[in-house]
Amino acid sequence: xxxxxxxxxxxxxxxxxxxxxxxxxxxxxxxxxxxxxxxxxxxxxxxxxxxxxxxxxxxxxxxxxxxxxxxxxxxxxxxxxxxxxxxxxxxxxxxxxxxxxxxxxxxxxxxxxxxxxxxxxxxxxxxxxxxxxxxxxxxxxxxxxxxxxxxxxxxxxxxxxxxxxxxxxxxxxxxxx
Amino acid sequence: xxxxxxxxxxxxxxxxxxxxxxxxxxxxxxxxxxxxxxxxxxxxxxxxxxxxxxxxxxxxxxxxxxxxxxxxxxxxxxxxxxxxxxxxxxxxxxxxxxxxxxxxxxxxxxxxxxxxxxxxxxxxxxxxxxxxxxxxxxxxxxxxxxxxx
Numbered sequence: 558x559x560x561x562x563x564x565x566x567x568x569x570x571x572x573x574x575x576x577x578x579x580x581x582x583x584x585x586x587x588x589x590x591x592x593x594x595x596x597x598x599x600x601x602x603x604x605x606x607x608x609x610x611x612x613x614x615x616x617x618x619x620x621x622x623x624x625x626x627x628x629x630x631x632x633x634x635x636x637x638x639x640x641x642x643x644x645x646x647x648x649x650x651x652x653x654x655x656x657x658x659x660x661x662x663x664x665x666x667x668x669x670x671x672x673x674x675x676x677x678x679x680x681x682x683x684x685x686x687x688x689x690x691x692x693x694x695x696x697x698x699x700x701x702x703x704x705x706x707x708x709x710x711x712x713x714x715x716x717x718x719x720x721x722x723x724x725x726x727x728x729x730x731x732x733x734x
Numbered sequence: 735x736x737x738x739x740x741x742x743x744x745x746x747x748x749x750x751x752x753x754x755x756x757x758x759x760x761x762x763x764x765x766x767x768x769x770x771x772x773x774x775x776x777x778x779x780x781x782x783x784x785x786x787x788x789x790x791x792x793x794x795x796x797x798x799x800x801x802x803x804x805x806x807x808x809x810x811x812x813x814x815x816x817x818x819x820x821x822x823x824x825x826x827x828x829x830x831x832x833x834x835x836x837x838x839x840x841x842x843x844x845x846x847x848x849x850x851x852x853x854x855x856x857x858x859x860x861x862x863x864x865x866x867x868x869x870x871x872x873x874x875x876x877x878x879x880x881x882x883x
Binding site for chain 1: 763767768769770771772773775776779780782783786790807810811814817818821831832834838839840841842846847848849850853854857860861864865867868869871872873874
């Protein structure tokens with residue numbers, strides 16, 4: 558079976574999971590249904606032959622599940638009552654999306670074939686990556702050698718985010734002690 | 735050790751056995767980042783999850799005594815600085831920022847690929863410490879009744 562069939566199967570499974578997460582009453586079941594979406598992304602990375610991304614996605618799904626269970630399960634939560642305005646809004650949204658799909662359908666013919674990118678950079682990395690950097694894992698050779706500057710930015714973003722979280726939350730938890 | 739905090743004795747015993755193995759696996763993923771799938775980011779998350787496992791099983795107070803949280807915070811900042819220092823070293827020794835200035839070595843060997851394993855280790859420490867610290871701080875947050883965050 559071609560990869561596209563599997564991907565469509567996983568994607569529809571993810572859509573069902575997110576709808577279940579939105580509609581279900583029990584908060585723990587909703588959190589687990591959100592987990593289905595992330596694990597679907599991880600599976601589709603495996604089908605697209607990107608094990609590095611699949612590992613990271615899988616681990617982060619577990620991490621997010623821990624945080625969400627810790628944060629939400631014992632708390633009361635506000636449930637929105639279904640109202641008439643909501644139904645009208647959902648109808649307007651669906652009609653708008655269908656209109657956008659109708660008017661942009663012709664662009665689908667212009668897209669390149671699946672697995673045939675327009676850019677030639679990736680081919681250069683595949684040909685010369687191992688001899689340029691000496692790393693057997695091409696993904697690592699790209700993120701830590703060719704694109705190490707991007708990784709530095711990523712580290713800075715993580716550092717700033719954790720600094721902010723530590724500063725704000727530490728003050729708050731100290732004042733409640 | 736206070737036996738009342740945290741989860742049951744079954745969970746504690748299993749955690750005591752599995753956490754060292756999980757940390758070892760995380761170190762393997764980090765050190766082999768330039769040879770097999772994975773790398774600093776994935777290995778760091780594995781180590782952070784192992785430490786979180788201890789925190790969930792034994793409770794926050796036990797983890798506070800077991801780990802030196804202040805040291806972990808310093809380790810996190812130091813690793814971020816080391817990444818920058820390595821980049822500037824590439825500028826000083828060679829020509830460009832973050833240049834791969836150590837000898838490349840032989841393909842498929844553990845000690846190869848120049849600065850890539852070093853950067854992997856730095857990123858692994860950074861990710862592990864920061865992700866663990868965020869959940870550690872969040873777990874210590876207690877809200878008063880009726881107060882919203």
